[in-house]
Every structure is written in C-alpha cells, then in structure tokens.
Amino acid sequence: MLKNSKRILSFSLKQISWVTLFASMLGCGKLVKLNDITLALGSNSNGKNPAPPTKTVRADTKIDFLFVEDASHSLDSRRSRLSEIIPQFITQIDPAIDYQIGVMLAHGGSSPHSGRLYAPMGSPLVLSSKLYRPHEVQTLLSNTLNTIQRDVDEAYGEALLYSLSNSLTPEHLKEIRNAGFYRDNAALAIILITDDHDLCYPTQSYNSTGLQNFIPVTTASEMIGYRRYCINPSTGRPSITSSKVFSWLKQFKGSKPLSLAGIVHRDGTKIPKGKVESIGYGVIELVQSDPNGILMEVADSDFRTQLNQLVNTLVSESQDL
Numbered sequence: 089m090l091k092n093s094k095r096i097l098s099f100s101l102k103q104i105s106w107v108t109l110f111a112s113m114l115g116c117g118k119l120v121k122l123n124d125i126t127l128a129l130g131s132n133s134n135g136k137n138p139a140p141p142t143k144t145v146r147a148d149t150k151i152d153f154l155f156v157e158d159a160s161h162s163l164d165s166r167r168s169r170l171s172e173i174i175p176q177f178i179t180q181i182d183p184a185i186d187y188q189i190g191v192m193l194a195h196g197g198s199s200p201h202s203g204r205l206y207a208p209m210g211s212p213l214v215l216s217s218k219l220y221r222p223h224e225v226q227t228l229l230s231n232t233l234n235t236i237q238r239d240v241d242e243a244y245g246e247a248l249l250y251s252l253s254n255s256l257t258p259e260h261l262k263e264i265r266n267a268g269f270y271r272d273n274a275a276l277a278i279i280l281i282t283d284d285h286d287l288c289y290p291t292q293s294y295n296s297t298g299l300q301n302f303i304p305v306t307t308a309s310e311m312i313g314y315r316r317y318c319i320n321p322s323t324g325r326p327s328i329t330s331s332k333v334f335s336w337l338k339q340f341k342g343s344k345p346l347s348l349a350g351i352v353h354r355d356g357t358k359i360p361k362g363k364v365e366s367i368g369y370g371v372i373e374l375v376q377s378d379p380n381g382i383l384m385e386v387a388d389s390d391f392r393t394q395l396n397q398l399v400n401t402l403v404s405e406s407q408d409l
C-alpha cells in the first residue's frame with residue numbers, strides 16, 4: 089500500500105511539474121497548445137530534394153504570398169511549365185500556418201491590372217488556407233499563373249517593380265486590403281517571375297557590353313514605357329529603382345517579416361539563343377536587397393526547396409516577434 093502511494097505521489101508530482109511548465113510557456117506567450125507544435129515543412133514528395141531544416145509553428149503564424157508575374161509574350165514558352173511547378177510547394181506548408189496567396193501582373197500604369205490583385209474570371213483573387221485545401225489552392229494558383237492578360241501598352245507586361253510599387257498607393261492598397269490581402273498582422277513573401285530584365289532597370293546608365301546577356305531597352309516603344317513609368321518627368325531621374333522599391337516595402341511592413349524571391353535568369357548559358365530573354369536585372373537587385381532573399385533560375389524544373397526555405401525564414405522571423 090505504501091509502495092503504491094509512493095508511485096501515485098511520484099506520478100502526481102511529475103504530472104504537476106509538466107502542467108506547471110506548460111502553463112509557464114502559455115504565460116510567456118509562446119505555443120498555445122500541444123497540437124500547434126508541428127513541423128513547418130515535410131520532406132519533398134519525390135525524396136530527391138529534402139526540405140531545409142524544419143521550424144516549429146506558432147498558432148498565430150500568418151503569411152501572405154504575392155506572386156508578381158511577367159505578362160509578356162517571351163515568357164509564354166515557359167508559362168505552362170512554371171504554372172505547374174511553382175505551386176508544388178503549397179502541399180508542404182504546415183497546416184498550422186494561416187496563409188493566403190495572391191497574383192499580380194507586371195503591367196504598366198495605363199493597365200487596369202497594374203498594382204492590383206489578379207485572377208481569371210471565376211477564380212478568387214485571394215486563395216486562403218482557411219477556405220481551400222492545399223491541393224485546391226495549388227490547382228487555383230496554377231490556373232491563375234497560366235491564364236494571364238496582356239499589357240497592351242509599352243510596358244509590355246515587364247514592369248514588375250512598377251506594378252509592385254503601384255500596389256502600395258492608397259487607392260490600390262485599400263482595395264487589396266478590402267480583399268483580405270496585405271494583412272497588417274501577417275508576414276509577407278513576394279516572389280517575382282520573369283525571363284527578362286525589368287522595364288525600370290536604368291539601361292541608359294549601363295554599357296550593355298559589360299553585363300551578361302543583357303538586352304538593353306533600345307526600341308522606340310520600350311523607351312516610351314521606360315520614360316513613362318520609370319523616370320520622374322520633373323527631374324529626369326529614375327523614380328522606380330530596386331533600392332527605392334525595397335525601402336517602400338520595408339516601410340510598408342514595418343516590424344513584420346518580409347522576404348523576397350526571384351524566379352529569373354541567373355545563368356546566361358540557360359538563355360536560348362535567338363530568344364528575347366536576358367538576365368533578370370532589376371529583380372535580382374531588389375531580391376539581393378533582402379539579406380534572406382532567394383534567387384532561382386527560371387529555366388530550372390523544381391523550386392520547392394527554395395520556396396520551402398522562404399517559408400521557413402518567415403516562420404522563424406514570426407516566432408521572434
């Protein structure tokens with residue numbers, strides 16, 4: 089009887105000790121319940137590209153993913169493939185994360201799509217993990233990335249920096265937030281997709297022979313787009329630059345985590361001969377402004393490892409707030 093009493097007492101003390109420890113964790117504002125202590129990302133389904141080290145996920149972790157997509161003709165040969173492989177990372181996002189996904193086209197200012205969330209007819213502007221299962225989000229995102237609208241003016245759908253900046257203007261910001269995106273309490277991941285340099289890359293300041301696989305803006309119509317959207321008419325100086333856009337994004341998010349990624353040409357040997365494609369100047373500089381920025385080669389066939397890394401970075405930074 090005495091032995092049994094000691095065992096019961098011993099068990100009770102251990103149980104009380106565990107409950108006390110867990111209660112103290114709650115008091116510190118950490119994990120809310122045991123069910124929320126989960127792995128951020130699993131290994132890739134094909135087993136060939138293991139995910140980066142996993143992170144624990146706090147119950148209130150929120151991430152908004154914005155894909156800014158080149159809408160030019162030159163990307164069409166890759167668009168269908170990209171729309172299939174880019175969304176593959178979604179099924180590996182930890183279910184504890186409250187995530188949303190939006191798409192923005194790289195249109196110039198005369199387009200009604202510039203700086204606004206885009207989705208084809210019948211598809212939602214914002215894909216929410218609260219409303220759709222991962223495979224549904226994957227299918228819907230794939231359809232949106234593959235079903236774009238052309239930019240009919242001289243920006244040619246390659247004004248990624250301009251359109252992204254345009255989304256931060258009061259009118260567009262209000263509209264986007266009314267749609268439930270750009271949440272104040274969410275981390276923000278921005279992924280820019282192009283097979284060319286950005287329209288606002290200041291080509292006149294560079295000797296194209298000194299840059300790898302760089303196609304300078306020389307045609308009359310492209311120069312119109314560059315001057316219209318990327319130059320301050322009063323001063324004649326660049327109004328949209330990678331450094332300015334990064335500064336605006338940092339001011340916009342404040343203390344909340346922000347991470348940037350680019351799916352661009354990084355390797356000149358992977359640019360097909362005779363194609364109007366080039367190294368992703370402008371986008372590369374923007375992503376490199378972020379200490380944790382991730383650059384991917386648009387000609388590659390799998391982005392899961394890098395996009396998983398992007399998620400883990402935001403999860404880690406969200407835990408530190």
